[in-house]
Amino acid sequence: MSLLVTGSIGIDTVITPHGRADEVLGGSAVYCSHAAALFTAVRLVAVVGEDFPASCRAQLESERIDLAGLETRAGSKTFRWAGKYSPDMNDRETVDVQLNVLAEPGARVPEAYAQSGLVFLANTHPATQLELLAQVPGKRLSVCDTMDLWIETERDALDKTLAAVDGVIINDAEARQLTGRDNLVAAGEAVLAMGPRFAVIKKGEHGAMLVTADSVTTVPAFPTKQVCDPTGAGDSFAGGMLGYLDACGQSDVAALRRAVVRGTVTASFTIEDFSLTRLRGVTADEVEARVRRFVAMLRIE
């Protein structure tokens, strides 16, 4: 079991209808690694600036997350993001973004991680994703995320990354933008034509869709009234999914379907509070109990 997770570490300020959280730990790699750590041991590869607060560093620590790949870069500043959600929390506006260290060369993968079996490339510049992938020759399975910015401005680099990975996990708007298809089944199939053997399209409060060469699976989100802050839900989904795949040691369609359920349930905890508060408090047993409820909800007839 060895899942390598890379992506952003940030200092977030988040405003939702339920309140606000100022300068809290955030970033795709943070949510993703903590979500994955509920299922497997995680190797985190990411960069922060020398301004990274001790309080954030303390929250990053976890028994199941190896921080040997966390670089604190002298003379650089940590990525910062501030966002505000709409009343129904289905939309959000970026109030401020400071790329800082994310605009510099990416993290190096420690020698000891070269044989990691699974690699998840959370959203960052596609060329950086590809470089990182090349540093893990031992991988059995690689999966990437991306975002609108790269789809629009770095399409050639992104195409190379997509051709190199086994799977993609993106949201519905990104899937439509990437493929030019409005219908999500068609969009999923179009993503497969770019290289990956599976595509997962995240739909926020509406769940997720898994598309493979010969199957389509749609699952709803876990129904809940406890939605405090949706930030990190998508990354928690990816982390839960990848963590489960690493732990179960399989990646056939049946395993991918089970992994989508784990991702869905893991994300349902993240959104119950700001930042990592709920995700860090949840236990593997609590996750499994909610997985059982979710699976039972979907078992009809």
Added chain:
Amino acid sequence: MSLLVTGSIGIDTVITPHGRADEVLGGSAVYCSHAAALFTAVRLVAVVGEDFPASCRAQLESERIDLAGLETRAGSKTFRWAGKYSPDMNDRETVDVQLNVLAEPGARVPEAYAQSGLVFLANTHPATQLELLAQVPGKRLSVCDTMDLWIETERDALDKTLAAVDGVIINDAEARQLTGRDNLVAAGEAVLAMGPRFAVIKKGEHGAMLVTADSVTTVPAFPTKQVCDPTGAGDSFAGGMLGYLDACGQSDVAALRRAVVRGTVTASFTIEDFSLTRLRGVTADEVEARVRRFVAMLRIE
């Protein structure tokens, strides 16, 4: 087995990214009754004007739909609606609406229908819904739909109707407007506080949610690339759901969950072509085959 369906019969003009259909048969009671007829015998109660075309009347006919409650009102005109869908077909704009006979007193329930076991009140003025309900003293189960117009302008009458029915089937925007709650689980619970013992919230391409006093079930829509015209999907969902409930003779949570699946699958046929074209062509066996696929898709772990 005796399901009474009431609602609108209309002449629709529909424009979608896939083409257009001019002056075709439409209306909530039409989709609902044809959907329900895949599962049970249906008694249709509705009014058309003397202008109702013979071609539309021919399409309305079905072995399993009793038209004794269809009134052709002399001196009146049939309801007309024209709408245009957005490129992704998640939004539509009403281009033209002529209430015509729908603005007049509602249809009378034939004496022979007074002992109908199930009643579905598709969207119309809530006072008309309540009047119709009173004409079916033999009902075991009654369910209603409504729309933004009545929520906004006829709240007192709507509250009386909601207090009188066993279940409600509405879409997500209506649920939010009716209850003032953005979260759909909370909205569903707020609907129950108004009287009904179950609420079904339809989410279009994102599926549906069933809320009862002690359960929440969310199912996705049937994933498909074949979406030609979403008109009537919600009414087909309601018809499939009610038709199944009538056929199975139960309405406990397990039966409601099975019914939601039948509604979902029935609607997935309606949207494959304009007007009633696909729904009239589909067989009960085709529906059951797709139900089995859908149930298998949701059976995970």
